[in-house]
Amino acid sequence: MTRTITIDPVTRIEGHARITLQLDAGGHLVEARFHVTEFRGFETFCQGRPFHEMAAITARICGICPVSHLLTSARTGDRLLAVRIPPAAVKLRRLLNLAQISQSHALSFFHLSSPDFLLGWQSDPQRRNLFGLMAAEPELARAGIGLRQFGQAIIERLAGRRIHNAWAVPGGVRSPLALEDRDRILAALPAARAAAALALERFKRLLDGPLQRELNSFGTFPSLFLALVGPGGRWEHLDGRGDAWEERPAAGTHGLVQGPTGLQAGASPDSLAPQAGASSFQSPSSSGGLRLVAADGRVLADGLDEDDYPTFLAEAVEPWSYLKFPYYRPLGYPEGMYRVGPLARLNVCERIGTPWADAELADLRQRCGRVALSSFAYHQARLVEIVACLEGIEALLHDPELQDPHVRSRASLNAREAVGVGEAPRGTLFHHYRVNEQGLITRVNLIIATGQNNLAMNRTVLQIARECLPDPVPASIPEALLNRIEAGIRCFDPCLSCSTHAAGAMPIRLELRAADGRLLAQQVRD
């Protein structure tokens, strides 16, 4: 008789989900699934709205990632207007995105995940939270709060409010940064840097010791990695080619390893050997854009244009989840599994380009190899990116161009279809709009970072369950083991509100089910 074990819902993530572990008649683990159980259908109710409203509308997908949607939507709007936005606006948007990434990563690391590391997998679940962290590591808890506050305050100073602002618009941004606000942010930087340094020092000590096993084996498997890179393969977070998108070759004429005709569904994996147009880490030639890297470090595709995303990305659907399963089209489903987010960004880039962050990137690579395959490495990657964000923020704040009052270009509708891409904290984000002659939305497609990690999250759950659970799996599973399986999902810091286009928080339920669906046993943790 086969059984199903269900963890429902998964805790300390954004959204509603459950995990099921399928056992065969002998009680051996055969399958693991991460089910997303919420749905909102955001794309549909955007239809009929003016395109210039889309930045403010899509920012309301959730309260965690509004800035990412705001910026990517504004970017898509830029392309519908066919305008080059003012240099100051480019830099202000970049400043906003760096603030968003740093505060979101701080939330994930300090509030949601670090209780597992610092208090221990076996610790009392009632204390495995920010309060437990406060008691055990008050300095670190304050550091986390300080870093969150730092990023959020920048967002507030730039955009007027921390969430659901409408500051970025097609053509630029609504207002410049006041000199007084710039100085206040600069004054707060030393404390933010100290907080990041403290977290890195503490976490690396754990990686050298009790977390070594997790780093080696927690969701460790080969996959592809996708992210934006800047010119020369530099770490990028907003637009791989800066504001010079109109200077790019026409859509479909460069980037894909298969050439300008694009990639067809069902293309042979053999065709993915490095070809003309592909680069390697040893001889970076990228002019920026989307880059896809294989587990062995080969650059499979470089300079991918977001306009061409349907040629290299496809989305599969499974009846057991509302979250789609994007995959790299040439490899097919599910072999085209790829990961996005902080680990992917660090795996695909050559360097970050700022001294402290590059030193921390070197540390990550020294621990995990040139391409880190462990999902657990996402946590260190977040800390590295926090450093990159702080250094980037500082550099931008010292840029005199940031004070230019010209922050918005105005134009009427000049294109009927556009794709915008950006790097959200959780990974690459695509917005694709079609509009009619009045500029009203006729079609929307949003490809969210969490969705793109869906296949990898499922693989991570399976791999950790195989690693941690006894074989055969007993009817009663200790909470600590359940927590480790859940923690595999938290590596990805999923935002299901965005990815199913919904909101909520979640306790945990585990069920054992017979092959005929009968409930054999259940464990619930509210």
Add this chain to the structure above:
Amino acid sequence: MESIGGLVVYSGRGANSSLLIGIGNPLRGDDGVGPWLVETWARRRAWREAALAAAQGAAADAADGVVGDLSAGLRVRVVDQLLPELAEELAAVRRVLFVDAWRVDSKAGAPGGTPLQVGPADTGPSGGGPLGSGHQGSGHQGSGHHGCRPRLLPIATADRRDPSAMGWGVPAWTPGHHLTPPVLLQLTAGLYGRAPAAHSLLIPATAFAATDPGGGAARFSAGLRIQLPLAWPLLDQWLQQGAGMLEHPS
């Protein structure tokens, strides 16, 4: 006060520093009453101050990343939900008022649950009785919807020391991203060694469907609109009582 980054040291406006927090989602009908109330109050106050400043030939202070930064040392903030980051800001003031919608059951004509963000703080041992005239006992009691009026309630200090003793009906730490006021206060005291004296102003609310946030008070349910005139005196009462508040012992 410099509120961003790092570990705040209050450098603000003296011993009477206060924080007024409106909690709620302006897009969800009555849930937006907290933000609406404090924003409306701040606007009116700012107009008066601007007029006074103009009369005196002085410029009013600029806002510091919040809705208002008023000359009496009062800061105003609106939030969709309470997040841990607010602990830093709470640690820097002497007292705080959380203004929030309080869900009541319109069909049964009685309070149907706990406030959306704030609990039945009047049950705390050291806070004394509620200050609102419509008080009917704990948050779970009451004499029906018509008798359920806005309430100004102290958040008892004992509640902050031990979340398990709060009786809030919610876990001390919810698994998502938001906190209840007493939990936030306890976090503040635990991390920074101090927390402000705290009250909640709760406004009975029944309708939470999506609404246009630009609709002003007209977007609220008829029942809530009737209660609004009763909320203003409670807000004024709290503002006037600053000097009498006790600071939470660290």
